[in-house]
Amino acid sequence: MTLPLERSAALETEHDLLVSFAEQAEQQGWKDREDWSELRRELGRIPRSLSPREIENRLDGQADKIRRALLRRGHWFDVEHMRSPDSQSDRLMPNGEPLHHAYERSVPAEALERRLAARVGLADTGWTSTTVATRSAMAALHLVLTSLGHMLQPTPDRPLRIGFAGSYFETTTLLEYLSSPVLQVTWLGDDQSSWSDAGAGAAGVPEVLVLEPVRYDWGLRPIDVQALLRTWSERRRRPRIVVIDTTLSSAAWPTAKVLAALGRGPGAPMVIEVRSGLKLDQQGLEVANLGVIDVFAHDQGAPGTPSPEQLGTTLRLMRGTLGAGLSVSSLAALDAPFLLTEAWTRIHAGQVMANNARVAEILASTKGLFREVVHPSLGVSGTVRHAPFVIGRIEGGDAVADHGLVLAVIREAIRERGLVAVHGSSFGFRHTRFETILPRADSGTGLFKVAAGSRAGPSLEGLIEVLQDIGGMDSMKSLRRRYGALTPVPLR
Numbered sequence: 001m002t003l004p005l006e007r008s009a010a011l012e013t014e015h016d017l018l019v020s021f022a023e024q025a026e027q028q029g030w031k032d033r034e035d036w037s038e039l040r041r042e043l044g045r046i047p048r049s050l051s052p053r054e055i056e057n058r059l060d061g062q063a064d065k066i067r068r069a070l071l072r073r074g075h076w077f078d079v080e081h082m083r084s085p086d087s088q089s090d091r092l093m094p095n096g097e098p099l100h101h102a103y104e105r106s107v108p109a110e111a112l113e114r115r116l117a118a119r120v121g122l123a124d125t126g127w128t129s130t131t132v133a134t135r136s137a138m139a140a141l142h143l144v145l146t147s148l149g150h151m152l153q154p155t156p157d158r159p160l161r162i163g164f165a166g167s168y169f170e171t172t173t174l175l176e177y178l179s180s181p182v183l184q185v186t187w188l189g190d191d192q193s194s195w196s197d198a199g200a201g202a203a204g205v206p207e208v209l210v211l212e213p214v215r216y217d218w219g220l221r222p223i224d225v226q227a228l229l230r231t232w233s234e235r236r237r238r239p240r241i242v243v244i245d246t247t248l249s250s251a252a253w254p255t256a257k258v259l260a261a262l263g264r265g266p267g268a269p270m271v272i273e274v275r276s277g278l279k280l281d282q283q284g285l286e287v288a289n290l291g292v293i294d295v296f297a298h299d300q301g302a303p304g305t306p307s308p309e310q311l312g313t314t315l316r317l318m319r320g321t322l323g324a325g326l327s328v329s330s331l332a333a334l335d336a337p338f339l340l341t342e343a344w345t346r347i348h349a350g351q352v353m354a355n356n357a358r359v360a361e362i363l364a365s366t367k368g369l370f371r372e373v374v375h376p377s378l379g380v381s382g383t384v385r386h387a388p389f390v391i392g393r394i395e396g397g398d399a400v401a402d403h404g405l406v407l408a409v410i411r412e413a414i415r416e417r418g419l420v421a422v423h424g425s426s427f428g429f430r431h432t433r434f435e436t437i438l439p440r441a442d443s444g445t446g447l448f449k450v451a452a453g454s455r456a457g458p459s460l461e462g463l464i465e466v467l468q469d470i471g472g473m474d475s476m477k478s479l480r481r482r483y484g485a486l487t488p489v490p491l492r
Contacts (some may be wrong), residue, residue, distance in 0.1 A: 006047035007012065008052060009166055009431075010455070010456035010457040011052060011055050011056055011059065011455075011457050013456075014042060014056075014059050014430075014455050015046070015055075015059060016057060017283075017347070018043055018062055018063060018066065019040060019043050019044070020078070020338065021066055021283070021336070021338045022036050022037075022039040022040040022043065022066065023036075023040055023227065023424050024336065024337040024338050025070075025094075025336050025337070025338075026040060026068070026110040027337075028094050028095060028096075028336070028337070030073070030094040032069065032073060032076075032094075033441045035069050035072075036069065039062065039065055039066060039069065040104050042062060042065075043062055043266070044260075046058050046059070046062075047102045050322075052417060052457060052458045053419075053458045053459070056420055056455070056457050056458055056459055057418075057420060059455070060420045060430070060431060060455075063285070063430050065413055066259070066307070067267055067284065067285040067287060069332050070285065070287050070333045070334075070336060070339075071287065072333070073094055073332045073333050074288070074327075074328070074329030074330060074331075074332045075329060075335035076332070077091070077328045077329050077332050078328075078329045079489060081328070083103070083104040084102065084104065084109075084421075085101070087102075093111065093331065093332055093335045094332060094336070095111060095335050097111050099292050099328065099331070101132075101328075103320075104327060104328055105320060105322075105323035105325065106319075106320030106321075106323075107325060107326070107327070107328055107331065108232050108353075109133045109314075109325060109326055109331060111335070112133050112326070112331060112334060112335070112340060113131045113133050114131075115133065115340045115341050116133065116277070116281075116292055116294075116340055117130070117131035117294070118341070118342060119251075119255075119341075119342035119345070120255050120256055120259075120296075121171065121256070121335075122147065122259075122296075124261050125259065125260065125263065126298050126299045126300065127259050127293060127296050127297065127298050127299075128296070128297060128299070128307070128308050128309075129294060129296045129297075129308055130308040130309060130311070130312035130384070131292065131293065131294050131295075131312075132292075132293040132295070132312055132315045132316060132319065133277075133290060133291070133292060133293075133326060134290075134291035134292075134293065134319055134324050134325060134326075135277075135278075135289055135290075135291065135293075135323075135324050135325060135326055135415050136276070136289050136290070136291045137245075137247060137274060137275060137276035137278075137290075137291040137319055138170055138171075138174065138275045138291070139291050139324040140291030140292065140293045141171065141174060141210075141243070141245070141274050141291075142174060142178075142295070143315050143318055143319060143322075143324060144243060144272055144274060144293060144315070145162070145175075145178055145183075145208075145210075145243075146178070146240065147173075147311060147314045147318060148160070148208060148311075149178075149182070149183055149297070150314065151306050151310070151311065151314060152207075152304075154182040154183060155182060156181045156182055156199045157183065159182050159183065159184045159204075160182065160184070160207055161184050161186065161204060161206045161207045161208070162175065162183065162184065162185045162186070162206055162207070162208045162209075162210060163185075163186045163187075163188045163195060163206030163209050163239070164185060164186070164187050164188060164210045164212065164251075165188040165189075165192075165209065165210065165211045165212065165223075166211060166212030166216060166245060167193060167209060167212065167213055167215045167216050167217035168212065168216035168217075168245065170181035171210070171212075171216075171245065172187075175210070180268070182386060183254060186206060188206075188209075190215075190221060192223065192224070192227060192228050192231060194210075195209055195228070195238070195239065200213070205237045205238060205239065206237060206239050207239060207240060207241065208240075208241045208242075208243060209241070209242045209243065209244070210243045210245070211223070211242060211243065211244050212245050212248070213225070213244065213245075213248070213249045213253055213384045213388075214248045214249055214376055214384055214387050216245075216247070216248060218374065218391050218393075218437075218447050219374060220248075220374050220375060220376055220391060221376075221379075222376040222379065222383065222384040222385065223356050223383070223384065223434070225254065225258065225383035225384065226383055229258070229261040229262070232262075233261075233264070233265070237436070238269065239269055240267075240269050240270065240300075240302035240305055241269055241270045241272065241305060242269050242270070242271050242272070243272045243273075243274060244271065244273050244274070245274050245275065246273050246274070246275045246277045247274075247275045248387050248388060249384050249386060249387075250275065250281075250345065250349045250388075251280070251342070251345050251346045251349040251350070252350075252353055252384065252385075252386040252450045253273075253384065254383075255273065255294075255296075258271070259271065259298075262298070263298045265300075266296075266300045267300070267301070267302045267303075268300055268301045269301070269302055269305075269308075270295070270296065270297045270301060270302065270305045270311075271295075271296040271297075271313065272292075272293065272294070272295050272296070272311075273292075273293070273294040274291065274292070274293055275292050276290070276291060276292075277290035277291065277292045277340065278290055278428075279388075279426065279427060279429065280345060280348060280349040280352065280428045281339065281340050281345050281426030282334070282339050282340070282389065283338060283339060283344065283348045283430070283454075284348060284352070284428055284429040284430040284431075284453060284454055285339075285430070286329075286429070287333045287334055287465065288326065288327075288330035288333050288334050288341065289326075289330070290326065290330070290332075290334070290340075293315060295308040295311050295312060295315075296308065298356040299478045342344050342438075348428075348454050349388075349428075351454035351455075351456070352388050352427075352428055352453060352454045353387070353388065353450065354388075355432075355452035355453065355454070355456055355460060356375065356387060356388055356389060356390055356450075356451070356452045357375065357377040357385075357386065359375075359390050359450055359451070359452050359464060359467075360373060360374075360375030360377055361378070362375070362464055362467075362468065363390065363392060363450075363467060363468075364378055365469060366467070366471035366472055367471075367472070368395075368471050368472045368473050368474050368475075369394055369470060369471050369472070369473045369474070369475070369479065370392045370393065370394060370396045370448075371390070371394065371478065372390040372392070373390065373392050373393075373394040373395045374390070374392070374393075375387055375390045375391070386430050388427040388451060389427045389449050389450060389451035389452075390449070390450045390451075390452070391447055391448070391449055392447070392448040392449075392450070392471075393446075393447060393448070394406060394446060394448055394476070395475060395476060399446035400438065400440055400446075400491050401488055402446065402476050403436040403438070403446040403448065403491060404436075404488030404489045404491050405476075405479060405480060405483065405486065405488040405489075406436065406448060406470065406479070407423060407435075407436055407471060407488070407489040407491075408483070408486040408487060408488050408489050409466075409479065409483050409486060410423070410463075410466055410467075410470070411423055411489065412432060412483075412486060413466040414462075414463070414466075417462050417466075419459040419462045419463055420432075420459040421433070421434065421460075421462075421463045422434075422457055423435060425491075426451065427451035428451070428453070428454075429451070429453045429454075430453045430455045431453045431455060431459070431462055432450070432451065432453045432455075432459065432463055433450075433451045433452045433453070433464070434449065434451070435447070435448075435449050436448055436449070436489075436491060437449060438491060450463075452469070478485070
């Protein structure tokens with residue numbers, strides 16, 4: 001059985017959130033004010049007499065309209081101004097601030113960066129920070145690593161040693177690409193003692209540690225932050241720069257607590273947080289690609305590291321040189337009070353994390369077709385207990401055919417029940433998504449992924465019931481016997 005949930009309360013929450021979005025954009029008083037007024041009025045006209053499923057469909061449509069209204073803001077700048085604008089016309093963002101630039105590839109993002117930077121209060125902590133926005137999280141990580149390599153000036157006799165305690169395939173590709181005699185990369189396992197002088201190998205303690213609080217692989221293994229900080233406080237040598245990819249943990253990552261612990265003694269490492277700001281920071285609306293870099297340094301920090309201001313200057317210079325920043329249209333589309341602000345991100349990310357933990361708990365108790373269900377909340381160790389999706393391993397030998405049939409069954413059930421759920425990639429939306437991932441199609445192993453969105457209600461409940469029904473079968477043979485008439489979804 002599914003856990004109890006007040007569906008009407010969930011949809012009421014979604015309605016109130018969407019109304020707040022429209023009200024806040026309307027209050028900016030920009031040229032699209034009447035569009036936002038009409039959106040607010042439309043939300044108020046949804047009949048309460050409709051069924052919960054009908055109300056959810058209406059709300060999903062209104063969320064799409066909000067996204068389109070944001071994108072139209074960016075499109076207006078594309079239409080009205082050249083990429084290299086003239087120096088006579090005023091270009092005012094929706095918040096009223098002027099935008100000054102000669103070339104779009106080097107357009108500044110000060111207002112957006114101020115909103116992002118406000119999430120961590122650093123007064124009287126000894127820590128200072130700077131925030132830099134980029135076109136994507138991978139562009140952000142690339143800029144960070146290459147800028148550190150430039151500023152620290154490694155040589156073949158004194159290389160910059162980078163240790164990677166993570167698994168995300170694109171990060172692995174980037175580190176392989178950057179690896180050289182002066183930038184030496186070591187892949188670290190789950191043993192946290194190897195990240196300091198307690199258990200470092202022949203290469204020694206990494207100077208730069210690139211860390212994923214939840215390993216972005218199909219085990220979703222979380223680190224024990226408290227144990228790591230305790231170990232580091234006892235060690236003579238540790239990394240002097242820590243780069244943390246918080247894409248999966250988002251607002252659940254305890255930045256303030258980590259900084260407070262690291263700043264208790266001399267030699268605090270520089271901490272650089274990098275994340276994708278596309279989903280959880282944007283209320284699941286996917287308005288514009290965005291990477292976020294937060295650089296933190298303590299006034300008793302490790303010697304020989306640049307200050308946040310110095311690193312920020314280099315990051316922005318290279319961002320403009322390489323065209324790795326946001327476009328004017330993206331900046332305008334993101335210029336709404338409910339995007340990229342700490343309070344709103346916590347609301348959205350909190351809903352996403354809670355819904356996925358609930359899905360994980362239910363599926364883990366469903367014995368049968370799901371050989372294993374993976375989510376940080378199901379483990380017995382690790383400080384970070386959250387992730388924006390759930391992984392299931394399906395019992396069966398032919399990954400392509402078996403997973404294709406599972407997808408076909410779910411898609412047919414969604415169609416029959418009229419659920420708002422999407423077969424597609426990624427995570428952190430307002431709606432729920434699902435997909436199958438075949439790391440290697442010839443290995444016979446596939447992974448089924450459910451990414452519950454922020455909106456609870458009849459569609460999430462309905463999808464959970466479908467997954468319980470499928471998961472409760474004792475084998476793929478039973479599934480094929482019941483649904484053999486369906487054509488499997490092609491995966492290759």
